[in-house]
Amino acid sequence: MAWNCLPAVDVTGSGRPVLLPDEIECYYLSSVDLLCEEDSYSSFPHLKSGLLILTTHRLLWLSDSAAAGAGSAYAIPLGAISHIFSAKKSLKAMFASPRVRFQLSMSADGRVDASGSGSVSRSVVVTIVVRGKGDVDAFLAKFWESWRGRAWEVQSAPSSSSGPGATANSGGIYGSDGTVRMVGVAGILRKEQEQWESTDRSLQEAFHDLNALMSKAKEMVMLAEKMRQKLLSGSNSQTNAGDEEMGSKEEMQDWLLSVGIISPVTKESAGALYHQQLSRQLADFVKIPLERAGGIINLIDVYCLFNRARGTELISPDDLLQACSLWEKFDVPVVLRKFDSGVMVIQNKSHSDEQVFAKIKILATKPEALRAGISASDAAMTLGVAPAMAKEHLLSAESKGLLCRDVSPDGFRFYINLFPEIDLHDMRLLKDHGVYASWVKAIHVPG
Amino acid sequence: MQKLGEFKLPQFFNYPPYFTLQPVKETREKQVQLWKELILDYCRTQKIFIIGLEEEFPLFSNPVIERSLSHEGREAFLSALVSEGRAEWMDKGHRKCLILWHRIQDWADIILQYVKDNGLEDSVVTIEEIRSGTESQGTELYGIDRTILNRALKLLEQKGKLVIFKGTSADDEGVKFSV
Structure with a gap:
């Protein structure tokens, strides 16, 4: 087929269609x-x-x-x-x-x-x-x-x-920096114009909502009417046995329930698809915050950012988790990762712990760090991440045997791991090179 | 190099993580080994036979770096010695630990050597003499813990190398060697 009559749609990296502005x-x-x-x-x-x-x-x-x-x-x-x-x-x-x-x-x-x-x-x-x-x-x-x-x-x-x-x-959450820059008088004029337009739009939307309310109101009136009649018929036949009354009450409860749930069938039948689509959308969304956070971001932060971006259609933490765990099945550039401590983060697939460990190693072998160890906040500054995140990195570096811990009244600190370098058969032996030697040098400098 | 009395401490004694029980398996194994070696080494040179967990023990704290080993740590390292047969708990509550820098078998051999060196085959000596007599001065038997000595002697008795005589008091318990 050389060409076809339907316009093609761009698809994002995680397989979601690129929507038009205002398209829902x-x-x-x-x-x-x-x-x-x-x-x-x-x-x-x-x-x-x-x-x-x-x-x-x-x-x-x-x-x-x-x-x-x-x-x-x-x-x-x-x-x-x-x-x-x-x-x-x-x-x-x-x-x-x-x-x-x-x-x-x-x-x-x-x-x-x-x-x-x-x-x-x-x-x-x-x-x-x-x-x-x-x-x-x-x-x-x-x-x-x-x-x-x-x-x-x-x-x-x-x-x-x-x-x-x-x-x-600037369509929806896919918007990057597509907005027109505000410069000079033209910018002010444009801003005025946009403000005027947005007021206009919100007025229109308000009336839209009113229309929707009115159409719903019609249903509500019908429902109320139905209930009234049912109750009336119930009071007319009060002499009847109690079980019928029970039946009508149940029926009424059913109606009341049906008012609350918008479309239960749809949610059930589309449940799998819902999470799948959510998952893909999330993968697209998380790219920019992830870049900003240095390749790894706390799941809680993502939850806040994502819901803020969604505005009104908030998702539950559970949905977010489910959406993240679906990533394993799709070819998306991000993964959900759970640290041993239970902290969950989203990270780029390309993100490598090795790089982080290398940075930690450099930090931990500085003379000051050899002497006094490093804290999570030291690492946070070096790595450019939040202290909580830095602590996770330190803990995983510890579990890899790069660091070891020192718990004292002064606090919780990490030191470069010297244990492997110490000779078990001659405890007092000191090689003239290696981290152990530079550590000994460092602790003897102050006197 | 830092010292405890005459005892030369290794450099890593000033390494703060040495005093924190390490959670990572491989690191911890090495740490446990280093502690075992240090405890045995220290006890051997200082002739210490019993470590009380709730008492002050010079190795278990380092005032220079203001670190000391937690009770959990002490028990962990001593338990490692116990599991290797280099120590024994003296009570169920693990409050006192008997350190065997020589195993009982090795102590028995040392006693036999002492008997040979002093020509005591077929003679009778009191147990107290083995611990503090002039013959034992300068040997490892001098000042040996009573419990360990009794255990070693019992082992030798089982092998028929000696007979233990019960005295009227602990002081005049004696042995007759028949090597």
Whole structure:
């Protein structure tokens, strides 16, 4: 296939699609095929058994090998979809893999037209075949919602003023330093403009929320009505036996519960995918803080940073841990590491303890350190890490036999390990070279 | 070089980690060995037979670097000696430890040598004489711990080299050699 009609999607190092600014992922389905019903339309790629991600802007399809960086990833802009067919209820459909069909507009040159307007030359029908587990009805509902939401139109308005390049870079937590620098009067003016825009946007969002609340309110009113009637009927038949009342109470509790949980089925069925995606996202996210922290970072720090970046959609410590432990299965450049003391850190795969140990060795063999040992804070300054982290490094250097400890009323200090150098058969023997000799020299200098 | 009386201390006696029980296996093994050697060496030269864990023992603290060995450390190093047969606990509570810089068998050999050197084959001597008599002066037997001496003599008795006579008091217990 020389070319195909779908735009390709960039994939991050850990196999997550690069999202557009303001684009939010809404739903995941695994083991999904995308088929074009017109076989003759050869420019539609052959998409078998991949991960389908519904976002507010696009349908993203990632092949399983895309995670490894080798496969392919394609996007279908929701704007190009002209119709979503409702699910067919037939006996045959019950046994086959669930399908969702939609109509896709193509521009004159045979590409998928994102704008969805103007030169529509033809349209094709695309079928989503869900081979894996997943709630297709919930997906369909979300699909409709996103398609109708037209988020891509809302977003395009403010971005036109600040330039497409700038917004593309500052999308979500992937943003590095894509923001326009503020210099001089132009900078002040731009800042003013941005402030004005953001107020405008937050006002819009507020009304959005209001809309959402109103639509929910409708459901709530219905539910309340239902409960009221149930209670009424209950009071009418008060003479009835107690067990029926119990039954109605149970039912009411069920309703009350269902108000609290947003979509329990979805969470259950997408549970595995959730952690997988979280894991990949975390791997992408952790790169910059990791660099800043010198290749190794405390898990607790990552938890704070990650949740701060997520803003409202906070994750639990448990989810974070699970996401980190999934890294073993993916080809990501970071690993979770547990020190003997139980402290957990995230570190680069390329991070080598040898380098750290070499630095510690240099520090511990300085005359002052030979005499008085080193503390965690000494090591922290040399290594440029937090004292707690430095202590972990010292402890692992100790377990490698590089250092040994001195616990005294003065505190907990580490010394270069001299034990291996001491001759067991002649305890008073002193070689004129080696660390032992320089240690003896060092302790005799002051007098 | 630092000294304890006449005893020359090794350099590493001023190494603070020497006084902290090392948690890492390999380091600790070496540390234990060094302590065992030092304790035996010190006891042999200073003729010390018993170390009380709760009493002052010069090796167990170093005022120069202000370090001293914890009770746990003392017990660990002495236990290592015990497991090698170079020491014995004298009570269940591990408060007193008998140091055997010569094993009992070696002590028995020393006694036999002493008997030969002094022509005491077939003679009778009191146990006290072996410890503090003029013949034993200058030998390792001079001032030997009573417990160790009795153990060595018992070993020799089992081998038929001597017979122990019970006296009226501990002072006039005697042995008849029949080497």
